Amino acid sequence: xxxxxxxxxxxxxxxxxxxxxxxxxxxxxxxxxxxxxxxxxxxxxxxxxxxxxxxxxxxxxxxxxxxxxxxxxxxxxxxxxxxxxxxxxxxxxxxxxxxxxxxxx
Amino acid sequence: xxxxxxxxxxxxxxxxxxxxxxxxxxxxxxxxxxxxxxxxxxxxxxxxxxxxxxxxxxxxxxxxxxxxxxxxxxxxxxxxxxxxxxxxxxxxxxxxxxxxxxxxxxxxxxxxxxxxxxxxxxxxxxxxxxxxxxxxxxxxxxxxxxxxxxxxxxxxxxxxxxxxxxxxxxxxx
Numbered sequence: 001x002x003x004x005x006x007x008x009x010x011x012x013x014x015x016x017x018x019x020x021x022x023x024x025x026x027x028x029x030x031x032x033x034x035x036x037x038x039x040x041x042x043x044x045x046x047x048x049x050x051x052x053x054x055x056x057x058x059x060x061x062x063x064x065x066x067x068x069x070x071x072x073x074x075x076x077x078x079x080x081x082x083x084x085x086x087x088x089x090x091x092x093x094x095x096x097x098x099x100x101x102x103x104x105x
Numbered sequence: 106x107x108x109x110x111x112x113x114x115x116x117x118x119x120x121x122x123x124x125x126x127x128x129x130x131x132x133x134x135x136x137x138x139x140x141x142x143x144x145x146x147x148x149x150x151x152x153x154x155x156x157x158x159x160x161x162x163x164x165x166x167x168x169x170x171x172x173x174x175x176x177x178x179x180x181x182x183x184x185x186x187x188x189x190x191x192x193x194x195x196x197x198x199x200x201x202x203x204x205x206x207x208x209x210x211x212x213x214x215x216x217x218x219x220x221x222x223x224x225x226x227x228x229x230x231x232x233x234x235x236x237x238x239x240x241x242x243x244x245x246x247x248x249x250x251x252x253x254x255x256x257x258x259x260x261x262x263x264x265x266x267x268x269x270x271x272x273x274x275x276x277x278x
Contacts, residue, residue: 006240009265010272013221018241021206021214021222022135028145029128036127036149037120040156044116 119159123152126169129242130176136237137180138187139202139226141211147183151176166251173244173252177234199227217275224274232267235260 007014130151135144154175155162162171184198193201203223206212212219225236234253238244246257246264253260 006268010268010275012275013268013272016217016221019214019218020132021212021218022132022139022141023211023213024131024141025211029131032131032145032148033123033127036123036152039149039153040116040119043153043157 115159119156122155122168126172127152129169130172133173133237133242134176134180136222136225136241137177137234138183139205139212139222140209143183143187147176147179150179150183154179166248170248170251173238173242173248174254177252181230198230202226220275221271224271227274228267228270231255232263232270235263236267236271239264 127148131144131148134147134151135141138144138147151172155172158175162168184202185195187193188195188198188201191201203226206219206222206226225233228236231253235249238249238252239246244252246260249255249260250257255263
């Protein structure tokens with residue numbers, strides 16, 4: 001690629017070839033590629049395991065919520081502590097019209 | 106591109122991208138961070154970040170331009186972290202990098218080319234990135250604008266200043 005701005009402003013720089021002073025060992029890029037793909041696979045596995053755990057937790061929470069909700073709907077009488085319990089005969093409270101509870105003889 | 110979008114072929118397609126662009130990204134990162142080990146770590150992070158954000162890739166620019174953008178950000182973040190760990194003020198990052206060029210592993214060449222690398226290392230951050238992308242990577246100003254999110258006018262000015270600074274450094278004894 002022509003670089004007229006370098007030729008004009010920087011003749012010393014323009015006179016240099018493009019050389020790379022940085023080196024790497026043999027097989028460096030092949031090993032790096034392998035390491036990179038291993039890291040990516042590991043991260044993908046971790047992400048999938050996390051997603052699976054979140055799904056399981058959400059499902060468990062949903063089941064518990066449904067169970068609690070169903071429980072409160074099915075057992076309202078047993079949970080209510082008021083006079084309606086006495087009227088239903090749950091508490092055997094003797095009234096005036098009944099025979100004496102404690103026989104004298 | 107279609108293979109990247111399809112989840113069943115995504116991994117294989119991405120492996121192909123790594124194979125295709127790894128070397129160029131490595132050399133770009135190496136010029137930014139200088140150190141051999143750091144460049145390897147940063148390059149791997151670039152591809153891991155790219156994989157994690159592949160869904161966000163909009164296919165407006167080329168893959169390599171997108172990777173360069175990630176590489177630039179990762180390299181700069183890495184350098185800031187290194188400077189913090191070494192208790193080196195960011196303004197002196199250039200000197201810190203120049204020392205690595207003098208003493209670092211897997212760096213060798215003729216004196217004038219080492220001098221050029223030290224000159225580039227001492228440039229302010231923006232000028233350094235523009236110079237590396239334009240001079241070494243031979244990217245157009247349009248691509249550099251997309252990589253750095255800077256206007257082409259500002260890039261021309263940065264490059265011009267960078268070239269002048271490097272020239273005066275090369276001429277100095």
